[in-house]
Amino acid sequence: MDLTSLHLLSAAEAARMIRDGVISSEQLVEACLARVRELDRDVQAWAFLDPEYAIEQARAADGWRLQGRPNGPLHGIPVGIKDIFDTADMPTQYGSVLHAGRTPSSDATAVAMLRHAGAIILGKTVTTEFATYAPGKTRNPHNPEHTPGGSSSGSAAAVASAMVPLALGSQTNGSTIRPAAFCGVLGFKPTHGLIPRHGMLRLSRTLDHVGLFARTIDDIALLAEQLVGFDERDPDTRPGARIPFVEIAAEEPPLPPMFAFVKTPHWERTDTETKEAFAELVELLGERVEEIDLFPSAREAWDWHRTIMEAEMAANLTWEWGQGRDRLSESLRAQLERGRNLSAFEYQRALARIHPLHESFLELFEQRYDAILTPAASGTAPRGLASTGDPSFCTLWTLCGMPALSVPLLESASHLPLGVQLVGPRAGDARLLRTARWLAARVATT
């Protein structure tokens, strides 16, 4: 075993090897930390990382295993956590000077679930300011002149540069799918309410989702399986059975899946390379894909999303507005200002559209399609670090709370990754991963 390349292992492989005593968690964490030392000066993925504390945690995990105590499915596996999830042992600063030095006293539910599964919290990854638009310090691992996307910039970049096999992010608009696509990793935003958000920065109850990053579909499934659950402190979670993500994602679909190619009203924003890449993908899929037009009402979804997001952000960031609006970015200040001026009537009208909109998509799935196929972004990661790019290709699916997955299937001529986004009906999360595996295999064998 070449100990210097353990960081390249998938989480599933590494977990198996730790379980079998082939490697230790300490060796794995050491390899990841070496990778951080090697690359993070350029990538800047981490908001907080204490190497000694990480090693300490890994040694404790190894000790636990050697005593023959039960190991969780992620025993000894390092995970990066976006710096908007509370951690009892590390600062949580929301990417804002207003929360500099903030040290929560307990773990967010998702973090606690990961620890329960045996994971090592390696450190906190860079977020944009309050998980909105103003960029953090992170750069794209494929080209430091380009944005990594946002707002889960550090999580996407850390997984892409193999500093860590798994990371948590979030998505209120396009904050998981877009950076995953720009950095060339898998990004998964499960169904709204599937993963508890207690202890995660709250921007919008209606739109906030936990997001997942990994480099293989198996790892996305493994991570998702640990995180589904009911938490009475997140009123959108539901009691329900555990979902066998790993098992379902590994299955062969009973029939070759059928895809609905949706260009969305923002198709004209895509660049030529994206248009060409999707044309090739559609050709490759042949009779397994059909292009469909969105029903007219869906065209207004971007306005509804903006109304809901800005209204709820304004209410949730009341303290920040009162205490330090002069220390917010101009774009966030403008969002909050708009949010504060919205009427309760407009806000509720927008909220009321979500259910019928999802019902329309549900019909589509029930009639004929296994997944919607659509771009993850308008193109590859744009040059420059002043913006994290355009979330428009994520908005509709976030609004509907549908599961969405960005799969790094395509590449530009300049070797920047291009993400393909797959979207399924609510609660169809595990089947969406199964469909994605089929698609990835189909593309690989062509």
Add this chain to the structure above:
Amino acid sequence: MDLTSLHLLSAAEAARMIRDGVISSEQLVEACLARVRELDRDVQAWAFLDPEYAIEQARAADGWRLQGRPNGPLHGIPVGIKDIFDTADMPTQYGSVLHAGRTPSSDATAVAMLRHAGAIILGKTVTTEFATYAPGKTRNPHNPEHTPGGSSSGSAAAVASAMVPLALGSQTNGSTIRPAAFCGVLGFKPTHGLIPRHGMLRLSRTLDHVGLFARTIDDIALLAEQLVGFDERDPDTRPGARIPFVEIAAEEPPLPPMFAFVKTPHWERTDTETKEAFAELVELLGERVEEIDLFPSAREAWDWHRTIMEAEMAANLTWEWGQGRDRLSESLRAQLERGRNLSAFEYQRALARIHPLHESFLELFEQRYDAILTPAASGTAPRGLASTGDPSFCTLWTLCGMPALSVPLLESASHLPLGVQLVGPRAGDARLLRTARWLAARVATT
């Protein structure tokens, strides 16, 4: 068996007698219809009642039983339904000319649940305009010069005058507790989300509750037990086990219950008789009751309730506003106008207060008390039919979604009923009925 007084039976007694073949559903319904013929010219409880169709339903129930088919717990029992619940076989007109002649094509979930339990839907009871303030035609059965209370005016009056043993109402502010108190029957508003509201007029998702009317605690329990359930079309319902209301309500409490007497900030609105009656009740309860002050934040609850109710009503009655605001009452028009002018920020701020407010009450219950004891209204039913009275003594509990029960324990010198309201923590519904039974017995034996 005196067939002319079957209308006086409780639902539990009547159901048992029907099950045992002692009486038929047709005889019971005939007795109720005779009572309607006798009294409804004065009381005016019904918005729709087709006696022939009621008899037809009763005969079908009797036939079903004679064939030896399984009978539900309410087999053959007539129930009155407030005219804001959809019924597939009767008009549903919301107490507004704007919906005159409206005939829904399917039953509201609660109505379907009652039919499933074997109940006979006797007819539709009078509601105020859109279950808000403008009165319907109903009069108080104890004195036709007095209001029956509202908005569930007809349901309360029909049960009070023994035209029917059970009825459904609703409560968004004080629409079940107040008319129950004014008419001298039991009125029960279970925990928010316990009974599905699909197919019931929607004023406010946050505040709307299904309400229950009966003349005995056993009957309230029997009715509640049929109505608890999950309905995916009501996003506030939760999957969960059936609650054994009848069994728990019949139990003796393990210890004599402890009551917290809460005057609320509106105590000064109560009349002298109410003040005196409560002083006597508190004296009677001795060491089993303590007067407690509300925490200061609770004083704002009436404002939060009004903000939420008016904002949500404005959104939910958009069609009515657009199509016929000139045919709405002045008071409703003013409410909708205020609701349309609220900001999303104020609305969400009010919503955000509910959870911490309920948490404060929860502490109170956990520390020491089984139920809050408080007036159901500021006094007996006021003279006059232009107003249905003041809901202030219900607002706080409705806002918090806590179970509330009006028990007709007291009476004024003029022989009008005075309601005592008991309030429990959310999900403590069945225990609240058990506590109420203890209290009623204590008062009866003194």
